[in-house]
Amino acid sequence: MFDSLSSKFASAFSGLRSRGKISEKDIDAAILEIRQALLEADVALEVVEDFTRKIDAQSKELLHTLQAGTNQSQAIFDVVNRELTEILGGGARRIRFAKKAPTVIMLAGLQGAGKTTLAAKLAKFYKDQGETPILVASDLQRPNAVNQLQVVGQSVGVPVFAPEPGNGVGNPVSVAKDGIAFAQSKLHSMVIVDTAGRLGVDAELMQEAIAIRDAVSPDEILFVVDAMIGQDAIRTAQAFLNGVGFDGVVLTKLDGDARGGAALSITAITGRPIMFASTGEKITDFDIFYPERMASRILGMGDVATLAEQAKKAFDGDSAKKLEDKFIAGEDFTLDDFLEQLEAMSKMGSMGKLLGMLPGAGQMKKQIENFDESEITRTKAIVQSMTPLERRDLKVLNGSRRARIATGSGRKVSDVNALVDKFTAAQKMMKQVRNGGTIPGAPPGMGGMPPAMKKSAPPQKKKSKSGNPAKRALENG
Amino acid sequence: MGLFSRLVSKVRGTSTASTLDWVEIETELLASDLGPNLVTELLDAAKKMRGDDAEVSIKEILRSKLSSQSRELALTQSPCVVLVVGVNGTGKTTSVAKLAKFLTSSQKKVLLGAADTFRAAAVEQLQTWGDRLGIETISGKESAEPASVAFDSVQRAVAVQSDYLLIDTAGRLHNKNDLMAELGKVKRVVEKVKPVSEVLLVIDATTGQNGLSQAKIFSEAVVVTGIILTKLDGSARGGVALAIENALDIPIKFIGTGEGSDDFAAFDAESYLDGLLA
Ligand SMILES: Nc1nc2c(ncn2[C@@H]2O[C@H](COP(=O)(O)OP(=O)(O)OP(=O)(O)O)[C@@H](O)[C@H]2O)c(=O)[nH]1
Ligand SMILES: [Mg+2]
Numbered sequence: 175m176f177d178s179l180s181s182k183f184a185s186a187f188s189g190l191r192s193r194g195k196i197s198e199k200d201i202d203a204a205i206l207e208i209r210q211a212l213l214e215a216d217v218a219l220e221v222v223e224d225f226t227r228k229i230d231a232q233s234k235e236l237l238h239t240l241q242a243g244t245n246q247s248q249a250i251f252d253v254v255n256r257e258l259t260e261i262l263g264g265g266a267r268r269i270r271f272a273k274k275a276p277t278v279i280m281l282a283g284l285q286g287a288g289k290t291t292l293a294a295k296l297a298k299f300y301k302d303q304g305e306t307p308i309l310v311a312s313d314l315q316r317p318n319a320v321n322q323l324q325v326v327g328q329s330v331g332v333p334v335f336a337p338e339p340g341n342g343v344g345n346p347v348s349v350a351k352d353g354i355a356f357a358q359s360k361l362h363s364m365v366i367v368d369t370a371g372r373l374g375v376d377a378e379l380m381q382e383a384i385a386i387r388d389a390v391s392p393d394e395i396l397f398v399v400d401a402m403i404g405q406d407a408i409r410t411a412q413a414f415l416n417g418v419g420f421d422g423v424v425l426t427k428l429d430g431d432a433r434g435g436a437a438l439s440i441t442a443i444t445g446r447p448i449m450f451a452s453t454g455e456k457i458t459d460f461d462i463f464y465p466e467r468m469a470s471r472i473l474g475m476g477d478v479a480t481l482a483e484q485a486k487k488a489f490d491g492d493s494a495k496k497l498e499d500k501f502i503a504g505e506d507f508t509l510d511d512f513l514e515q516l517e518a519m520s521k522m523g524s525m526g527k528l529l530g531m532l533p534g535a536g537q538m539k540k541q542i543e544n545f546d547e548s549e550i551t552r553t554k555a556i557v558q559s560m561t562p563l564e565r566r567d568l569k570v571l572n573g574s575r576r577a578r579i580a581t582g583s584g585r586k587v588s589d590v591n592a593l594v595d596k597f598t599a600a601q602k603m604m605k606q607v608r609n610g611g612t613i614p615g616a617p618p619g620m621g622g623m624p625p626a627m628k629k630s631a632p633p634q635k636k637k638s639k640s641g642n643p644a645k646r647a648l649e650n651g
Numbered sequence: 652m653g654l655f656s657r658l659v660s661k662v663r664g665t666s667t668a669s670t671l672d673w674v675e676i677e678t679e680l681l682a683s684d685l686g687p688n689l690v691t692e693l694l695d696a697a698k699k700m701r702g703d704d705a706e707v708s709i710k711e712i713l714r715s716k717l718s719s720q721s722r723e724l725a726l727t728q729s730p731c732v733v734l735v736v737g738v739n740g741t742g743k744t745t746s747v748a749k750l751a752k753f754l755t756s757s758q759k760k761v762l763l764g765a766a767d768t769f770r771a772a773a774v775e776q777l778q779t780w781g782d783r784l785g786i787e788t789i790s791g792k793e794s795a796e797p798a799s800v801a802f803d804s805v806q807r808a809v810a811v812q813s814d815y816l817l818i819d820t821a822g823r824l825h826n827k828n829d830l831m832a833e834l835g836k837v838k839r840v841v842e843k844v845k846p847v848s849e850v851l852l853v854i855d856a857t858t859g860q861n862g863l864s865q866a867k868i869f870s871e872a873v874v875v876t877g878i879i880l881t882k883l884d885g886s887a888r889g890g891v892a893l894a895i896e897n898a899l900d901i902p903i904k905f906i907g908t909g910e911g912s913d914d915f916a917a918f919d920a921e922s923y924l925d926g927l928l929a
Contacts, residue, residue, distance in 0.1 A: 213687040216859030219678045285882065285910070286740025286855060315910070317744075318776040325771035341779055373885040400740065404684040404859025406887035413886070427739060430824040432861035455739075455769075 285371030374413025764804030
């Protein structure tokens, strides 16, 4: 999200940067651009006005105190970054655990915000940290919401308390209450209560949410909100705050291209921090929300921290080390190693999302969007159709072997040929590097890169050690 | 007090409203999700008008932004195939049910196709609606290809001579190329049997400016012929739909105003415009 916002900021500040010495008028112009960008990003006008007023005052103050010759535009950039981070939550807050288990988390929000999927993601997230969560199906309204929770609960191996069928049958308040009792009796350390979506203006349903709240005394009420929401964000957030109340916010569907200005609005208006971010349909597309990272992302500085973390998670230390040792020992990088890399890359999540986290990614938006995820799967299929011998020694690949591999992987022989050629070239390049040559920007993983990516390689600011984003993040992180 | 009455009481009789009034008016217009560009245009035009004319002028400009395309559902041939598409959680499945009810109440024979084979319990959700409404719902085996379910549905619709076949599809974010390609495939496969006469994009009224991007990219993938604007029963006014009509000439055909199957109506421009300026 925030892509266009970051490019707007970038253009506002490139104007400033190119000028060296900045006047008050330059600041006014930049602020106008920022104002427009924020409005296009759906930030509420009152929040925009407040934000730009602060930037204006602080920037102009800096102008007078800054020594001539120092980098004024950088200083102003820092002001914007700091203010943005502050509105976005200042610092990430973690869930408050109950002194006496179970910790109860209640989800609330509009219809279609993504609560049910999120419930499962939260459960998985805390299960991985050693908690023993249980999901409670208190959305008895939407047809088959209970089923949906049961299916996603099962997929993450978390029990679901669902005594009522839903579809309008059953009392959500008693289900929630019984859910807590059940969790206590089974010694679950955490209870996550899914509730029906409701409108801020629906007094009756808000009352029901309040009744659920009073029945379960949650340690955290999370307001779940779609990142694509527009100006209604502040009205709805205010209505939920005054109604059932909430302690934190979860932003969903952040993998879309919405600029997500609502995030700014909601935190600014309600003072409640955004705690989690949901970034895809897969259960693992979920993380703690990092205001600093998001601010950096808005400003076009890329979300390198997140990338590095995901890379570390995916490439378990062993295989990375093994690869490094091999490299140092002068052994050949084989297709087996390559396959391992591809698998680690798929483990890290969607390639487009990974690339989007890189600095300067705003400029290569088009390529990122057109990145064909299935290319990796197809490449993997080809390698997997090879025998161990073939993977170790490409030279044995004669015509009939190639034809067999093509049939086995459902690809054309020309696809197999292309992969072999690219890989051989990459191997050669690795050798050159080892012997003291330089890499002309070609990563070992290049076989998986579709042509579109290669033709227009991203303009990199810094010379990086590896062209493979995942590896590079490892080296830097 | 609505924006209009406020606006009118402020600018009536005077040549211009004060700066403060204009800020207030701008705030209100922006709050409808019309987007900053359209709002700037409206304000510029209104500021040139005298007094009472500003009122008429703003509404006139808004009306002129509406698409001139027909808002009727096409019934080009039988069965008329309607594909319902959109991002996650906008109300596609519910809208399919509502539209089915809407059509059956005018004596049309309707069939439902459950082509959301991705989201957990999505097929059952549509099935439940079908059962409630007494309408046959076609679904595939577990984790079937959406295109193959759509294909089976259209064949069934031909066989039983339905007037309409409404196909529910999985929610997908428009910036996911693979998922958009999958949608294109659903349409192509259906068209091996019958042309798709309507592709209805479901837009949630709470959506902000991202709605424009949704409409644009869905249109590129499957040529959207109309919009269903849902959740107008909330506090959101759904102004982005007008921005979409203006930018892409796609008409809003229906609105959703609640969770029940009757909370649905054909689009009415006047009440929509009044809502925007409420
Ligand atoms: N208040 C209100 N709620 C609605 C309206 N239309 C749909 N909903 C609710 O919005 C939620 C999501 O609706 P669905 O029909 O499941 O949405 P969908 O687009 O099919 O969702 P996915 O298939 O998961 O992408 C449900 O709780 C519906 O009851 C409406 O017009 N007003
Ligand atoms: Mg659905």
